[in-house]
Amino acid sequence: MTRDEVSYFIDLVKENKAIHSKATNAFQNQLKEIAWTQVTDAYNARFGRVPKNKQQLKLKWDNLKKMARKRLQLIRFNNLKTGGGKPICIPVDEILDKVAELLGSTGSGFEVPFGGDGTENKENETIALQEDNGEVVTTEPPNQDSDPGPSIGMS
Secondary structure, three states: OOHHHHHHHHHHHHHOHHHHOOOOOHHHHHHHHHHHHHHHHHHHHHOOOOOOOHHHHHHHHHHHHHHHHHHHHHHHHHHHOOOOOOOOOOOOOHHHHHHHHHHOHHHHOOOOHHHOOOOOOOOOOOEEEEOOOOOEEEEOOOOOOOOOOOOOOOO
16 A cells, blocks of 8 residues: 555544444444445545455554554653663654554553652651561651751851
8 A cells, every 4th residue: 555545544544433442342343344344435436446355454454553553662662761872763654643643542551640650749648667676667747837946057
């Protein structure tokens, strides 16, 4: 398929919301089959010199999704790299960007608040620590109204 054919194909898939549905019940599967038939007919009407069947277009869509996810993963890992060396240059690809836009969070992964396994800092939180001897020591947060202690001044 040429880039124009692929771009048109992605636009057709984008228009059919049933194809993107995660539901797999009998009714939804029937809607998906109807949508794929419509996509196939519209594609062949425009680029009919070598007609494609529904299975070929489904396989093309699955391959495009895989390539878009791999590209997004490569970009994400490239941005998270530490250490020396030059980053990998990933060329712009409008086709895979359109597919990634349709994939949403399934392509880009999940956002983790606080940068991973960090926790939110709570000022008035009691902290409990267990010593090596098994004794539990708790610390209370400092009282904001208490005297800060003696100040050291120049006399």
